[in-house]
Amino acid sequence: MAERAAAFRAAAPVPPRPPAHEPLAPPDAAGLTALQLLRAHGSGPRGLTEDEAARRLARYGENALPARRRVTRRRRLLRSLRDPFTTVLLCLGVLSAVVAAWGTATVILSLVLVSCVLRVSGEHRADRSVALLRALLPTTATVVRRAEDAAESRTREVPVGEVVPGDVVRLGPGDLVPADVRLLRATGLSVHQQALTGESAPVPKHAVQEPGESPPGPFAPPHLCFQGSSVAYGSATALVTATGAATRFAAAHRAGDRRRFTAFDRSVHGISWTLIRFMLLTPPLVLVAGAALHGRGLETLPFAVAVAVGLTPEMLPVVVTTALARGAARLAREHRVIVTRLPALHDLGSVDVLCLDKTGTLTQDRPVVTGALDAEGRDDPEVLRWAAANAWWTLHLADLPVPDALDEAVLEAAQEMADGPEGVAALPFDPVRRLSTAVLRTPGRLGRDTLVVKGAVEQVLDRCVLDAEERARLLDLAAAEAAAGSRLLAVAVAERPARHGEWSHADERGLTFRGLVTFGDALAPTAADALAELAGRGVGVKILTGDHPGTAAQVCRALGLDPGRVLTADEADRLTDAELGPAARRTAVFARCGPEHKARIVTALRATGHTVGFLGDGVNDLPALHAADVGLCPRESVDAVRECADVVLAEKDLAAVDRAITAGRHSGGNIGTYLRITLSSNLGNVFAMLATALLLPFLPMLPAQVLVQNLCFDAAQLAFAYERPSRAVLRRPTRLRPRGFLRFITGFGLINAAADVATFGVLALTTHGAHASQEAFHAGWFTENLLTQALVMIVLRGGRHAAEGRTAGPVHRAALGLAVIGVLLPLSPLGPPLAMGTLPPLYYVLLATVLALYAAVLVVARDRYGRAADAG
Numbered sequence: 001m002a003e004r005a006a007a008f009r010a011a012a013p014v015p016p017r018p019p020a021h022e023p024l025a026p027p028d029a030a031g032l033t034a035l036q037l038l039r040a041h042g043s044g045p046r047g048l049t050e051d052e053a054a055r056r057l058a059r060y061g062e063n064a065l066p067a068r069r070r071v072t073r074r075r076r077l078l079r080s081l082r083d084p085f086t087t088v089l090l091c092l093g094v095l096s097a098v099v100a101a102w103g104t105a106t107v108i109l110s111l112v113l114v115s116c117v118l119r120v121s122g123e124h125r126a127d128r129s130v131a132l133l134r135a136l137l138p139t140t141a142t143v144v145r146r147a148e149d150a151a152e153s154r155t156r157e158v159p160v161g162e163v164v165p166g167d168v169v170r171l172g173p174g175d176l177v178p179a180d181v182r183l184l185r186a187t188g189l190s191v192h193q194q195a196l197t198g199e200s201a202p203v204p205k206h207a208v209q210e211p212g213e214s215p216p217g218p219f220a221p222p223h224l225c226f227q228g229s230s231v232a233y234g235s236a237t238a239l240v241t242a243t244g245a246a247t248r249f250a251a252a253h254r255a256g257d258r259r260r261f262t263a264f265d266r267s268v269h270g271i272s273w274t275l276i277r278f279m280l281l282t283p284p285l286v287l288v289a290g291a292a293l294h295g296r297g298l299e300t301l302p303f304a305v306a307v308a309v310g311l312t313p314e315m316l317p318v319v320v321t322t323a324l325a326r327g328a329a330r331l332a333r334e335h336r337v338i339v340t341r342l343p344a345l346h347d348l349g350s351v352d353v354l355c356l357d358k359t360g361t362l363t364q365d366r367p368v369v370t371g372a373l374d375a376e377g378r379d380d381p382e383v384l385r386w387a388a389a390n391a392w393w394t395l396h397l398a399d400l401p402v403p404d405a406l407d408e409a410v411l412e413a414a415q416e417m418a419d420g421p422e423g424v425a426a427l428p429f430d431p432v433r434r435l436s437t438a439v440l441r442t443p444g445r446l447g448r449d450t451l452v453v454k455g456a457v458e459q460v461l462d463r464c465v466l467d468a469e470e471r472a473r474l475l476d477l478a479a480a481e482a483a484a485g486s487r488l489l490a491v492a493v494a495e496r497p498a499r500h501g502e503w504s505h506a507d508e509r510g511l512t513f514r515g516l517v518t519f520g521d522a523l524a525p526t527a528a529d530a531l532a533e534l535a536g537r538g539v540g541v542k543i544l545t546g547d548h549p550g551t552a553a554q555v556c557r558a559l560g561l562d563p564g565r566v567l568t569a570d571e572a573d574r575l576t577d578a579e580l581g582p583a584a585r586r587t588a589v590f591a592r593c594g595p596e597h598k599a600r601i602v603t604a605l606r607a608t609g610h611t612v613g614f615l616g617d618g619v620n621d622l623p624a625l626h627a628a629d630v631g632l633c634p635r636e637s638v639d640a641v642r643e644c645a646d647v648v649l650a651e652k653d654l655a656a657v658d659r660a661i662t663a664g665r666h667s668g669g670n671i672g673t674y675l676r677i678t679l680s681s682n683l684g685n686v687f688a689m690l691a692t693a694l695l696l697p698f699l700p701m702l703p704a705q706v707l708v709q710n711l712c713f714d715a716a717q718l719a720f721a722y723e724r725p726s727r728a729v730l731r732r733p734t735r736l737r738p739r740g741f742l743r744f745i746t747g748f749g750l751i752n753a754a755a756d757v758a759t760f761g762v763l764a765l766t767t768h769g770a771h772a773s774q775e776a777f778h779a780g781w782f783t784e785n786l787l788t789q790a791l792v793m794i795v796l797r798g799g800r801h802a803a804e805g806r807t808a809g810p811v812h813r814a815a816l817g818l819a820v821i822g823v824l825l826p827l828s829p830l831g832p833p834l835a836m837g838t839l840p841p842l843y844y845v846l847l848a849t850v851l852a853l854y855a856a857v858l859v860v861a862r863d864r865y866g867r868a869a870d871a872g
């Protein structure tokens with residue numbers, strides 16, 4: 001019956017071609033067989049011709065990967081308007097317009113406009129440079145194509161952007177699924193769909209002849225794979241059904257790009273909301289106080305609004321993007337490290353825990369076979385031959401593109417495989433089960449097949465027929481080998497009646513243990529120094545490996561890292577999430593970790609307040625790379641890993657990680673210093689204005705003066721994006737802890753306010769009885785505000801910088817510019833229009849005294865704060 005239905009469908013007319021930019025045929029809904037779908041796409045099992053592929057590329061356009069799609073300027077502008085500070089500023093602008101304070105409203109709206117434009121163009125430029133850097137990391141897909149109709153089909157690598165609907169593609173472990181595809185053939189295939197569904201465990205997929213009912217959910221059909229996912233293990237051949245904007249990922253996420261909430265976002269978020277609450281509180285406070293003390297009415301509102309505006313760090317987004325883009329460009333230029341997501345550079349500077357896999361990071365990942373032992377621990381070359389037969393046939397039958405390092409070492413050691421048994425089936429290695437199986441048939445030996453299983457010792461022993469005592473003895477034998485630093489593969493076999501049907505994991509039981517293959521892997525030459533360097537920078541290193549606990553511990557010891565008590569994945573499984581966090585903090589080495597364990601440990605560490613970086617290169621590291629604050633990988637990692645990592649290193653070298661972290665601290669340090677200095681001065685000014693507004697019979701500054709002063713501050717503070725931070729900043733993770741930060745800005749804000757109030761006294765003294773005392777007061781305060789701001793920039797930024805003997809940097813120059821404007825603007829022709837009068841010379845003498853005192857207090861407070869921070 002089913003056959004007849006299939007034959008009927010095969011004879012059914014092919015659906016007409018839809019217009020360009022639409023998929024050629026719905027990928028699953030039609031319920032077409034694989035062959036019908038191939039025909040509907042004008043393709044065949046031998047793929048498209050090169051000419052046809054070129055025509056389709058022109059028709060359907062480039063197949064851009066999700067992470068590489070551009071954000072339009074319009075969306076960027078809308079996003080910048082959604083920023084909470086901008087929203088509050090807009091509200092204050094509207095409020096000013098409502099009470100017809102047109103001057104204030106215009107200045108506020110211009111501030112919003114200028115900061116949005118600067119932000120959009122800064123982000124656009126930064127994104128362009130990231131796109132250029134990303135272009136250095138080409139991602140390819142393996143397509144089956146023909147030179148012309150009659151020619152043989154060939155597989156070749158093409159840039160992912162050139163994949164077109166109708167292409168036949170090959171997929172292997174670590175490949176990105178280049179477009180939406182329908183599986184034609186698949187062997188042991190599982191894909192990571194985390195970017196699509198949020199689910200971190202790989203999902204099994206298989207080819208089906210006739211699609212039936214699929215489980216609910218757009219990404220659930222088992223015979224379809226989607227752009228945005230990647231192959232965890234297994235292999236497949238598939239037909240491309242939709243590319244670029246027509247893919248399901250593009251459709252599902254067109255409504256808005258999903259941004260990860262980074263460590264930086266978390267800290268800035270906390271600080272921003274505290275400030276915003278303060279901003280919202282300021283106008284009513286000023287109004288009420290003005291009414292109660294001076295009987296003023298709504299005419300105080302523009303001043304109240306201007307005071308609130310004075311708190312805003314408008315330049316924050318601009319300073320952030322500029323500092324990060326410059327840092328990323330320098331990293332790429334000087335160290336060939338590519339940052340694929342800009343905020344990750346800031347987070348890299350905050351990383352205080354770095355999780356690593358072992359192989360290739362601490363060791364060279366060039367394992368060599370050092371021995372083959374039987375169950376008694378005696379040399380037995382037969383064990384190596386079984387392992388090699390398994391490696392050879394899993395490689396060939398599962399259609400894997402390249403052997404992994406252990407298989408390669410086994411094949412190298414075993415040399416010729418010529419007249420061994422023939423492989424008839426294979427279940428390739430997967431990092432969750434940590435096993436690989438081959439089914440072998442010896443020529444001339446009918447009716448019996450041999451199952452050869454190799455893998456991690458515990459997993460193989462679990463499938464062998466052994467009593468508890470013997471199992472424990474074999475585990476001890478393996479532990480003794482591992483304690484010497486060897487990597488291990490256990491080998492077991494079983495005789496089974498030959499069969500035509502499929503072999504499955506359920507067949508891997510009742511095995512006979514054959515022995516162990518041992519491997520040596522030399523230590524990475526730079527690892528020991530880099531570990532010490534990272535420790536000196538306050539970065540805790542943790543090893544998350546799939547390997548034996550003994551091997552991992554010995555490698556750490558050899559590198560001078562105390563492994564302490566190794567936690568195995570089984571032990572971690574027995575802990576709740578709440579228990580795992582503290583345990584993970586205490587532990588340096590985690591062994592026998594599968595992909596999910598690595599991700600769970602990273603998540604647990606983040607939950608305890610750490611900023612976690614993860615360095616890995618294999619598909620088994622994907623969930624952890626997603627889970628970490630910053631994912632790092634070497635350039636030669638598989639495509640899927642490179643596409644999900646935030647930072648791509650030129651090589652897998654801990655020293656390169658150290659350099660990248662330093663660059664992150666450089667950019668992050670500048671952003672932190674900017675925020676500290678800006679907000680403490682802003683807050684200080686606001687405190688002082690509120691206090692004097694209560695005391696004075698007139699406003700201490702007119703709204704226009706507050707806003708001009710704000711503009712001058714903003715312009716000067718851009719210099720922070722270009723500064724070289726002091727060595728002290730580079731010595732520890734740059735972390736904005738909202739509490740400590742708020743303590744800092746209120747402390748220094750109060751010192752600033754004290755200087756302002758002292759100036760108030762000086763002004764009262766020197767301008768008392770003067771003819772134009774209001775104008776003189778305004779001018780005096782304006783000058784003092786800019787000079788104190790300039791002082792703060794130099795003292796809070798400079799300190800150790802000066803001791804390090806460096807020449808004046810951009811911040812010093814900007815501070816100088818600010819001071820000059822502060823002194824000269826009131827005296828210039830701009831003074832009178834801004835309602836600023838002239839000041840008696842005595843004022844300047846007394847002001848110099850106030851400033852000298854202020855500088856002395858600042859230095860003392862800064863050093864005390866520095867000592868407290870060092871101790872904390």
Ligand SMILES: Nc1ncnc2c1ncn2[C@@H]1O[C@H](COP(=O)(O)OP(=O)(O)OP(=O)(O)O)[C@@H](O)[C@H]1O
Nearest residue numbers: 357358359406429431434436454455456545546547
């Ligand atoms: N090709 C293979 N066939 C069978 N078993 C393997 C194979 N490769 C690795 N194993 C087993 O699986 C265990 C875990 O290996 P895997 O490569 O998943 O670890 P990993 O987490 O990548 O290790 P590392 O942290 O050292 O990079 C190994 O100790 C080994 O016993």
